Amino acid sequence: MSSSVILVTGGTGLVGSAIRHIIETEPAGSRFGKKPGEKWVFVSSGEGDLRDPEQTRKLFEKYKPTHVIHLAALVGGLFKNMKYKLTFLRDNILINDNVLHTSHTTGVKKVISCLSTCVFPDKVTYPLDETKIHLGLPHESNFGYAHAKRMVDVQNHAYKDQFGDNFTSAIPTNVFGPHDNFDLEGSHVIPGLIHKCYLAKKNGTPFVVMGTGKPLRQFIYSYDLAKLFIWQLREYDDVEPVILSVGEDEEVSIKQVADAIVKAMDFQGEYTFDTTKADGQFRKPASNKNLLSLMGGYEFAPFDKALDETVKWFLANYDNART
Ligand code: NDP
Numbered sequence: 001m002s003s004s005v006i007l008v009t010g011g012t013g014l015v016g017s018a019i020r021h022i023i024e025t026e027p028a029g030s031r032f033g034k035k036p037g038e039k040w041v042f043v044s045s046g047e048g049d050l051r052d053p054e055q056t057r058k059l060f061e062k063y064k065p066t067h068v069i070h071l072a073a074l075v076g077g078l079f080k081n082m083k084y085k086l087t088f089l090r091d092n093i094l095i096n097d098n099v100l101h102t103s104h105t106t107g108v109k110k111v112i113s114c115l116s117t118c119v120f121p122d123k124v125t126y127p128l129d130e131t132k133i134h135l136g137l138p139h140e141s142n143f144g145y146a147h148a149k150r151m152v153d154v155q156n157h158a159y160k161d162q163f164g165d166n167f168t169s170a171i172p173t174n175v176f177g178p179h180d181n182f183d184l185e186g187s188h189v190i191p192g193l194i195h196k197c198y199l200a201k202k203n204g205t206p207f208v209v210m211g212t213g214k215p216l217r218q219f220i221y222s223y224d225l226a227k228l229f230i231w232q233l234r235e236y237d238d239v240e241p242v243i244l245s246v247g248e249d250e251e252v253s254i255k256q257v258a259d260a261i262v263k264a265m266d267f268q269g270e271y272t273f274d275t276t277k278a279d280g281q282f283r284k285p286a287s288n289k290n291l292l293s294l295m296g297g298y299e300f301a302p303f304d305k306a307l308d309e310t311v312k313w314f315l316a317n318y319d320n321a322r323t
Helices: 014-025 053-063 078-083 085-105 140-163 189-203 222-235 254-265 289-295 303-316
Strands: 004-009 038-043 067-070 110-114 167-172 174-176 207-210 219-221 242-244 271-274
Touching (some): 014 038, 014 174, 038 053, 053 085, 067 222, 078 085, 078 140, 085 110, 110 140, 167 222, 189 207, 189 254, 207 254, 219 222, 219 303, 222 289, 242 289, 254 271, 254 303
Parallel strands (some): 004 038, 004 067, 110 167, 167 242, 174 219
């Protein structure tokens, strides 16, 4: 890419900060490093509320992007998703429509938007793969978010068929890493447990993990995900989404997660599982076969090492982290 401006919406969040980190720290000119002629711009909602078409237009006018990695979204935990279904549906539809339409009208050469494995049907055969997104209704709990995100795939196909636009999407599994949201109420499992363990250590109270610890999940380190986005931007030119995930053989249990946090935090106190609390689905594996065949292989960071780095980041940045 010569003389390109890559605009990363949601550039201050977990995934956006990771892309910035990789672009700034990988050797310049390498597969994932900054290439000559590239200008990367990372924006937050402070630079423009993407729910608003006029603010979106002004943002694009200011930076004149040639490429867009579109991460901005209203994201939240189960409780928020259930309580504010219409807000999750409407805000995300507006954000996505404004970003895609403005990209189209300003001649952006390529857009990668971010979906999530939460958008897959509730009743579906496993492992998940890219062909199964629209095969049934999503789970009731994230009905609004999932429908809005699924529409991005529909829009991408329509923009391609009607105008030949190069718009595509990525589907990450559970992401974790520095700059995550460590809020105890609204966060995902890893940042939530890191914060809980930190407080247990600080207050001399037990570290209690909800459920049996047996469910399995695929977690991707945000720095790995960042590299996969950079690969997709530079080397993948098809409208079909790509699942960005570790392999099905790299699932880890919630107990393994909690054990790794206890170790990384050097927590010596009482550590238990509250088995009266619900576990959620036992596993919902996604296949990364398509990704690996397209990329020609990729070495993911070992889970324990990535978790250790995340805990270290949290401890060093506690005062400024989203808690
Ligand atoms: P974060 O919550 O960490 O960051 C969200 C980003 O979106 C922030 O930069 C935020 O800006 C921006 N944003 C939110 N609302 C608006 C708005 N109205 N206008 C402009 N910008 C806005 O999210 P993640 O990094 O975790 O998620 C990035 C993408 O990855 C999302 O599309 C999400 O759906 C997807 N995803 C995330 C997963 C995960 O486990 N975290 C899993 C699968 C997919 P500000 O800080 O100013 O509010």
